[in-house]
Amino acid sequence: MDMVAGEYASVRKLLLTTMDELSNGERKVARALLAQYPAAGLTTVSDLAASAGVSPPTVVRFVTRLGFGGFPAFQRALVHELNGELGSPLKQYAQKARGSGKGILPETHQAFAAMLETSYQEIPESEFTTLVKMLCDPGRDIRVAGGRFSGLVAEYLVIHLWLLRDGVQLVGSGEIDRRRTIVEAGADTVFLMYDYRRYSEGSLRLAQEMADRGATVCLMTDNWLSPIAKSAKVVLPVRVESASPFDSLVAAMALTESIVAGVAESLGPAGKERLELVEASIEHE
CATH class of the missing domain: 1.10.10.10 (Winged helix-like DNA-binding domain superfamily/Winged helix DNA-binding domain)
Structure with missing residues (x-):
């Protein structure tokens, strides 16, 4: 090195x-x-x-x-x-609260651009390709879950995947929904978890129980890595630091968009046919 x-x-x-x-x-x-x-x-x-x-x-x-x-x-x-x-969170808060004096728009623009550049440099392309391949496999059921904020990105992915293929579901935060997801999981299930720092114990338990049921666990996380990484087959980390004291999901959303693009390209005509059916059903309403 x-x-x-x-x-x-x-x-x-x-x-x-x-x-x-x-x-x-x-x-x-x-x-x-x-x-x-x-x-x-x-x-x-x-x-x-x-x-x-x-x-x-x-x-x-x-x-x-x-x-x-x-x-x-x-x-x-x-x-x-x-x-x-790894500085003190309070120290980082004080530093970011002061700002650079350039103004919020230039500061956030620079922070997000740097975040995206670093994130995409660090993403293991082989693991990205593996995830896209699994999400395109018609023999696999896809289950996606997230946390309090990352759940919004998880839902965004599910909506797009549903437009391109069947067998895709968002796992809600409720106990009944999560229990049902675990019970129905098997070797043909791909479970994709969005989990970023301030990692959830509930998310960790869910991922572990899905793995115990034979599901293939995949993880979208930050550069510090959620504990779920130990049981995940695929781990896709991105940076979350921003110009404010609060973590950002900009890079997580960008990577999600890349996944959607990869799935659409890989499915080709099959994805287009599915989308045509969805569009036709909307027109008939």
Whole structure:
């Protein structure tokens, strides 16, 4: 891994960009680390191995594959990133409340543009492609859920997917709806969860129970990664920092639009035929 003296590359970004090059065991280590980032990497080799369900030598190979001279060097990079990126929320609030003096429109424009650029650079393209392929599979039922705010983005995706294919449902926040979704889940179910920081315990339980039922769990999350990442087959992270003290779903919505575009392109004539049926039904009302 290329480093300048006194500087470290982002370990998170390194993990996301090298995911395709890792062995199955090494990928488990990467998932365990990202699911509890960076705390999982600040313990011991044995602890990280146990969290990932692999042997300690696999963790050592994983660290070497990333380009570090050993586990201590790997941990130093994590500590450097931790100190540089994870400031106090109150401190960030005070900093953002002051602004730069340029005005709200220029500040938010710059923040959102940077967020989108960074997010798209960090998205693992292979995992994006895998998700689109699953969402296009007519043999799979699609279930999508979100949180208090991200549920709006989840609903947006469901509406568009429904226009292109059948077997798509939004999972509501009510207990009965979630119980029914779990009971009806199986090996042919794709469960896509939107979960961003201030992660919900209810969302975590739902994802775990869906996985226990055999569903393929996929995750839309932020760059810190929801704990659901440990049980997810596909993880698509985006940045959420904005010019205000509040997290933004701009990048999450943009990625959702990319998913819709990917599904529409992959379905081709079948998606167009479905859309024609929907449009015809609207005209007859």
